[in-house]
Each structure stands twice: as structure tokens, then as C-alpha cells.
Amino acid sequence: MSKSGAPTVPTLEQLRQLPLCHRETIPYDYIDAYGHMNVRYYFALWEKAAHGFMQYLGADVHTMLEQGRGNWVLRQVVDYLAEVREGDSIAVYARIVHRTPKRLHNKYWMANETRGNVAASSEVLVTCADLKARRTAPFPDAMGATMDARLAEHRALAWDAPVSGAIQA
Secondary structure: OOOOOOOOOOOHHHHOOOOEEEEEEOOHHHEOOOOOEOHHHHHHHHHHHHHHHHHHOOOOHHHHHHOOEEEEEEEEEEEEOOOOOOOOEEEEEEEEEEEOOOEEEEEEEEEEOOOOEEEEEEEEEEEEEEOOOOEEOOOOHHHHHHHHHHHHHHHOOOOOOOOOOOOOO
């Protein structure tokens, strides 16, 4: 956060150093009565991006299900920074911030490629769950190793991921 309380936002150049997890052109159906994208579609886009990011981390839905595991969101902090309008092309980039054996702290940014700005960010705490026991469980070892390697890559970037302070893994 800046001194004014506004979220600190990475540049588009910095975001392009991260994995691109989803890209979409915003259709008319996503637009509300005020002429911009309705809140519910931000969450739909975050979910699409999360599937791509979890695949990048080795914990995609199919692999998780094969191992009787799932990814559950425990907390999410969203900042809306600029309007997204019909016809805008958005790209969602993601970064792993921290990891424990059972949890991931991730950050997503929605870049509006049409308007050249960062439209929103989503900070998320995810847990691994044993789907049979319906309880949290450690990520399988191979997934954890991939996550640790990705975390090391992200920590090696020349900029820190700005976080809200509301999420602790």
C-alpha cells in the first residue's frame, strides 16, 4: 500500500515477466447497467486464471483429482483499480508469494491491454484439501517441489509482489 492507502501496482512491463494465465476480450454479456464489467465476471476471470496458474504450479484440477486432492480458496482480497469495458482485451498474470506444506499465497493482476493499465488485482490464500477426508492436507511432494521451484523464480525477480497484509499463509 502507498502512503495514501492506494494499492501499489506493478507496471505492465513487470507483469509481463510473470506467467500469463488467461486472456479474454470482454463481451457485452459481462457489462452491467453502469457500462463496465460487473463484479461477478471479475471472479469468473480470476477462476479461469487460477486454473492456468495452478497448472503452471503442477497442481491442475486433473492432477489433483487423480491424487484425491483439491484446491480450496480460504481468503481473497480484490482491488478494483480501473474500469474494464465491453471489447477490452484483458490478460491475467500471476505470481506465487509464499508457500507452506498445505497453503499457497498467490497474487493475480488483470491487465487491460486495450487501455494500457492494470484494472484489478486479486490476492488469494489457497489450501490443499484431501477430498475424501474433506480436510486440509499437504500438497503431494512432486507438486510441492514444482511450487518451490516456481517460488524461487518469482522471488528472483527485481521487484517484490505488493501484498495487502490481510493474508498469512
